[in-house]
Amino acid sequence: MIRTLRAFFLSRLLREKLLLVAFALLGVLMWFSSFSRRTGSFWSAQRATTAALAEQKQWLANRQNIEESERKAAASLDSARTLDATQLFAEVDKLAREAGLNPALGEQRDDATGKHLLQVTLAKVEWEPLKKFYLSLQARSPYISIEQFTVRVLNTTHTATLRVSSVEIAK
Numbered sequence: 110m111i112r113t114l115r116a117f118f119l120s121r122l123l124r125e126k127l128l129l130v131a132f133a134l135l136g137v138l139m140w141f142s143s144f145s146r147r148t149g150s151f152w153s154a155q156r157a158t159t160a161a162l163a164e165q166k167q168w169l170a171n172r173q174n175i176e177e178s179e180r181k182a183a184a185s186l187d188s189a190r191t192l193d194a195t196q197l198f199a200e201v202d203k204l205a206r207e208a209g210l211n212p213a214l215g216e217q218r219d220d221a222t223g224k225h226l227l228q229v230t231l232a233k234v235e236w237e238p239l240k241k242f243y244l245s246l247q248a249r250s251p252y253i254s255i256e257q258f259t260v261r262v263l264n265t266t267h268t269a270t271l272r273v274s275s276v277e278i279a280k
Contacts, residue, residue, distance in 0.1 A: 207245065210231050223277065225275050233267075253275050255273055
């Protein structure tokens with residue numbers, strides 16, 4: 110078969126030979142482009158997996174320290190000061206109003222671990238009241254935790270979105 114292809118190629122005119130070589134080179138370039146893209150995505154996935162495994166290994170290596178810190182933290186909590194879902198809603202609303210804000214308290218749910226979550230949106234607020242609200246929430250830590258805090262600046266006003274949580278300890 111190679112002899113037949115060689116004979117076919119050699120019997121062609123020069124411009125036909127150049128055109129056949131150009132088509133072959135184009136095919137090789139297309140294959141190489143696809144190959145390099147697949148190779149790049151493979152190495153990217155490999156690096157991401159290696160980093161994730163290293164992080165998991167670090168967490169597992171520190172498991173005893175983490176569990177010990179968790180036990181100490183749980184022992185230091187006062188069960189009378191922990192908040193259920195309704196108390197979390199009322200406390201966040203109270204702290205926002207004390208800071209001079211009018212919060213939009215949104216989605217409220219409990220996750221599988223028994224943690225109460227509350228979505229809070231503060232639209233078109235000034236910086237100082239927002240800062241006062243943040244500091245008052247921070248002062249209630251560890252009974253109220255800020256899990257996510259996003260601020261968008263629009264001219265001189267801000268729009269803040271928070272996800273706060275609390276854990277209720279049975280009394």
